[in-house]
Amino acid sequence: MNSHSVVRVVTKLLMPFIFIYALYVQFHGDFGPGGGFQAGVIFASGFVLYTLVFGLENARRVAPAWLTRTALGLGVLIFAGTGIASMIYGGLYLDYSALAHDPHHGQHLGILIVELGVGITVAAAMISLFLVFAGQDKDD
Amino acid sequence: MIFSHIPVLQVIVPLVAAPLCVIFPFRKFCWTVALAATLTSLWIALTLLITVYAHGPITYELGGWAAPWGIGYRIDILSAYMTVLVSLISSVILVFSPRSIGAEISNARAHLFYTLYLLNLTGLLGIAVTGDAFNLFVFLEISSLSSYALIAMGQDRRALTAAFQYLIMGTIGATFYIIAVGLMYAMTGTLNIADLAQRLPEVMETRTILVALAFLIVGIGLKIALFPFHGWLPNAYTYAPSVVSAFLAATATKVAVYILLRILFSVFGPDAVAAMPIAQPLMILALFAMTIGSAVAIFQDDAKRLLAYSSIAQIGYIILGISFLSVTGLTGGILHLFNHALMKSALFLSLGAVFYRIGSVQISDMAGLGRRMPWTMAAFVVGGMSLVGTPLTVGFISKWYLIRAALESGWWPIAVLVLASSLLAMIYIWRVVEIAYFRGHPEAGADIKEAPLSMLVPIWFLTGANIYFGINTGDTITAARAAATMLLGGPQ
């Protein structure tokens, strides 16, 4: 699709909005509909669009294997780490109330971080899956 | 302080270790992390078992949300027993793994193996500790998905189709489970197992719940590989890497049986189960599994495939014990759960060592191995004897209980069948023994060496356990009987 300049230009224009929308869904998740999972998928869909238009090679340059892989692990670690942190602060696992002096703030903070972990994991997983299926010859 | 968190740590430790292996893809590092995580899990599991023994069931509320709103972990004697089983076997297999993985899985993928292995462990342990029917599904999927990927890592191209078939069948099983959970949720408004148990009796007679029960039995039956839902298992175990076969054979199907026990006895309750036509069909399927599995195993040429069919038969024994719905029968089933894990892991690991040395597990290629790899083959023989049910091995203990249960219920023909199928087991084990010891030119394969110590030690650890628990029967029987009594509604 490299030759279709219209598609290329439109894609370039759309990309920032897709990513910003993903971030909106991500951080608004604890107030309204949304959350890490949806945000991750939206983020990944933006990336998929990019790959479709600009090709696998470019995509791999943006998101090399080590990056998606690390992000994948990091997301899980953030999620699990938040839970452990709440245990260290004296609560039960994933008991966000323990994360700050004010339980309300604690809940807020906890959900924010956990959802971030989820978002990163889901985005990385989606991107990895897509790239692996598209690449076929390489694994990650 | 940390002590009060151990129920959740049981799951978190492998869960945290898994991403570490992805982020730092260095073989040795991953192995160390994985081993540390499984050993910690084992320590936690043992602590849990001792605590549950002394003080009764432990509960843990995630995020501080009380059940039935939040997800609660609830560990009773059966859960603790399962966590010990799973983490023990997985630790031993990990000790065994480095060389076997080195030979069977490419260097670039080794870290993925450890990641998936830890995720699988997370799922299996999670199933055992959770007290929430939906959370159980999540863990089931974690363990299932990782096992599909683990099987697909096999060298043989057929590993891919085997994994794919397992994926389809496993997904159907999990879907059936979640459909049933949904139906029960619709009728009771709760997902917590203890809560479900309280609210189900009122709606027991409704068609919704009855359909849910049918979905549950078939769905879990698929994960257990109960005859005739076993079709995916032979290929999966045959073509998976050796350590994966050992791990899955010893733990995955066992945890699936655990789910069945939980659903039947903790959710529906022994009375409801006894009132429904559940035990009889299960018993019939179990008898078919026992005889057909063993009979098919006799004619296999591939030793791993032989063990796979033997697993189908052994699962039959476990289900048979459950289907008696008596304390003795359940004790026998639960004992065999543990014992079969010990035998099959020992057997599959010995085959792993054989594969490491001769690059094949075709029975015909094993001629003369009794001389070349005496310790490995001796372990195989002991494991096989345990499978047959020779006294002084664990196999004898569980079969003893099964036979006793059959006789107590007045089903003596079933006791005969149990014995007859152990004769079949003797035949298929003998086939391997005969080739390994009595065939082959004395000079043939003189360059084949005994397996390295790093393999022999774990193999013989498990083999020794087969003998140890066959002689010192007190602990396992007490635990199994306590679990059986608890499931049947006795004093906890």
Next chain:
Amino acid sequence: MSDLSELDKHWLVRKATIKKLWILGLLMLALTVVAELRVHMHGEFGLDELFAFNAWYGLGTCAIMVVGAKILGYVLKRPDTYYEGDDHDH
């Protein structure tokens, strides 16, 4: 055997010795029967009170057993290679 002259043989298997052994054996047989005149045999079941019961009973039953075995042998006996053909699959 026939090419061995009598004197080359072990003394025990020379024709003369064998003849003597037969005589000795028959003498002993007679002796055991005669002994019954001196020793009081007490039968229990009737038949065994007859004179020299054990002698003729032993001779008779042995004859029956040998003949019985012979007849059974027609049914049971096989060349000793009989089983060797069955093991080809091993």
Next chain:
Amino acid sequence: MIIDAFPPGLVLVFGAFLLPLLPGPVRAAAILLLPLTTLALIISLPDGNLVAIPFLDYELNPLRSDKLGRLFGIIFSIMAFAGGLFALKQERVAELSAAFLYAGSAIGVAFAGDLVTVFIFWEMMAIGSGIVIWSAATPASFRASMRYTLVHFAGGVVLMFGIAMTIVDTGSIAFEPMRVGSIGTWLILAGFLVNAGAPPLSAWLPDAYPEASFSGSVFLSAFTTKTAVYVLLRGFPGTEILIYIGVFMIFYGIIYALLENDMRRILAYSIINQVGFMVTGIGIGTELALNGAAAHAFAHIIYKALLLMSAGSVMYMTGKRKCTDLGGLFQSMPLTATCGIVGALAISAFPLTSGFVTKSMIAQAAVDQHMLYVWYALAAASAGVFLHAGIKFPWFVFFQKDSGLRPDDPPWNMRWAMILFAGLCIGIGVHPAPLYALLPFEIDYVPYTGPHVVAMLQLLLFSGLAFFLMLPLMKRTLTLSLDFDWFYRKLGTVAALAVTDKISRIRNRAEASGRRLLDTTIAAATRPVKPRGALARNWETGSMVLAVTVALGLFALLFF
């Protein structure tokens, strides 16, 4: 857990695992010392249950010491010693290890106070003896050991099943006298009888024992069947059916031994025959009969081992085992021949040998119980024993026509083992009091009375006469110039041959068609589970899903 004494059988069992690790001379010393240690331990045991181990829901009593157990323990350990001495030069350590495992577990059975321990040692015996046969390392012995082990494991399964049912029935695992009646006790009896070599499952014995090495068959002759005699003595004294089974075994052994050409197969059949005497005694069940069975087992182990030692020596020195290949060996193997003859006289119960003072107790018990036909059968059988084992074995091996072989007597250790046992045969025969003192019941039996000696001599010598008169019937290729073939001519061999020829043709046809039927049935039954069969081939994912759907529907139907 209570342990007041060390179970003597375990000395040999542990020793079995130790032997392969020891260097040559030390090993030889261990082979001789281990059985002696065991013997000393057994003699020093006080009465009572000395060890208690909790197992499952019960208490195991692996060491119950009483007179009966001790009697068998003593003879088993003596046997292990003499067998070890005889096999001292056996190069295959595996055989000796297995033999010690085998002997140790037989002693274990003799002291087992509960059925579970009996069963455990029972199976260990099967393994040990299987390896003894296997270690002859010939293709025939591999196959024989495989058949042997399969028969014994099958018997073990029957036994285990019976034990399980009996324990469920009675709630106790103690090994005490039982009354046949329930299925469980019948199965236990059947399991025991398999090892005793009772028909129809007796063929394993002559099939397997002669395939062992020259020393292996000496061990084999002693333990399996006599352990079975022990457990029958302990568990089923006075069970009437045993009388009939025993009598059948006696004659079965004689007839088949008469037909046999292989010297060790002759002796194997005569084991069945001798065990038949003991089983009959157990069936009669009076104190005298039980004493007789126990004493006869004791004496039998000695003379049967002696016979097999002399056969083993012949085989060791000549490499031949068929009567038709042997003969005239007395000239160069005088000691072996003498010891073989002593054993043969003992098995025939000649006065002044051990058989005389033990077997006659069983016959006397039959008289005391007024069992007319049993007594006649036993008398005929006594004559038959002399016929098939007492004369046939030494005659064809050491005398008969001259085979031209001139081997020497075997090495010193084998000679001394034979001398030891020959001495015991005569010693017990001359002075039976020490053996009588060991018997389980009080005894006031006097074997040496005028009538008894005369009767026995008459019986035996006249059956000897029958042997020589009927030699032509037993052996067609005979060079002995005995002119008595009138006997079978008169019987009308021509007519007999015509009939038997027809029978044998019918039999061949029946056998062939039966075999075909069996083959097709087996093929049909196993087809579904063979690799391409419906149950064994790889299932299509689609058909698996179909099966799942159908099952779901069935379950739903079932629940509605």
